[in-house]
Amino acid sequence: MMFTNNFWDPLRFSLEVATISVIVVSFFGILFARLLYNKKFKGKILLETFLMLPIVLPPTVIGFLLIYFFGRNSPIGAFIEDLFQQSIMFTPWAAIIASTTVAFPLMYQAVKLGFQSIDKDIEDAAGVDGGSRMKVFLFVSLPLTLPSVISGMIMSFARALGEFGATLMFAGNIPGKTQTAPTAIYVAMESGNMSLAWSFVLSMVLISILMLFIAAIVQKKP
Template sequence: MFWMPVWLSIKTSLLSSMITFILGTAAARWMSRRRFAGKTAVETLLMLPLVLPPTVVGFLLLVILGRNSWVGTAAEWLFARPVVFSWGAAVIAAIVVSFPLVYQSMRVGFESVDDELEDSARSAGAGEWQVFRWITLPLVRRAAVSAYILAFARGLGEFGATWMVAGNIPGVTQTLPTAIYVAVSNGDSRLAWAWTGMIVLFSWLLLAASGTGRGPRKRD
């Protein structure tokens, strides 16, 4: 009983952070190298979940993925079950709310890369994948690590959108934040403190791993 929300939170955060990292990195790479009309509007749309209340994000996901939408209907036909109020819905909610953090971190990282370094590699005969693998990625490594950890931490702490679209089903969608809310509502402060301690510990370890709070390295 105690460990089930912990396991579900870790499982949800692991999967959602991996998917978010791939999508956010691809979007950031593409947007950092393109100039087109309406780019500001597209970037605003990509960053919107960062400023919207989580319950609003959850409501929109509920409308999009519900049985009355073509997306929800197609997904239900494909998976033989509704998407909403399932573990998959919790993963989707975590992906949506954490995407802006990955996108913003990786976009800044990509824009900090000197174009001349990539162009020099291309002129030496390197293909686009080789340039990305051997030139760009090493230069944005720190941004990539921070982006992934932020995505994992955001998914771990997601509450509002998850509650709206995935609900609070013990053993299925009950993650640590929703479990803490229920424990407090039931007056079980001991259980609430235990779960709160777990999520604080996880968050502290993630921030420590990302190097948040470290000052800039001194150069000799």
């Protein structure tokens, strides 16, 4: 059972979705964390609340909102359908969007805490020595917060890999196209195929343990 397409296709698709999601959330997580780092302005709390909202919302609510904003009856959804001649719903891209949405808060929070832990005097000293804001960010701030970035990437990957509710609603459960390992577990359970379900469960548990182990090593201080 472990070597059939019924097992490998959903697992491989889940890993691909999680990998792409991590790339996206890493870029935007670092971007927003840096833009909001040590800044004070009206509406900051509201903006950060919005950015962190997916971590507390039920997955079905996230799925509903994604359908509302990207479905055929929405301006964004209609534009995408006109551009690509198909709806984004029930496609691999829908799974990526769902996973990215739920994984982003973990990345943003990890990187924000990393930036907050940096001694501001170090950044100021680099600026006094002639470094531009971009150079200080790339060669001073980012390397200092690298453990937090890596930890955020690992946790975001694990969250994206395990996404179920929003993905099921927005991307569906099409075998060989949008079926992920979590949705495949649900189908296997419903059909009574416990050996396949256990194969997925054990694989996901092993991957999750590995992710947590790596995150613990990265966060461990000498």
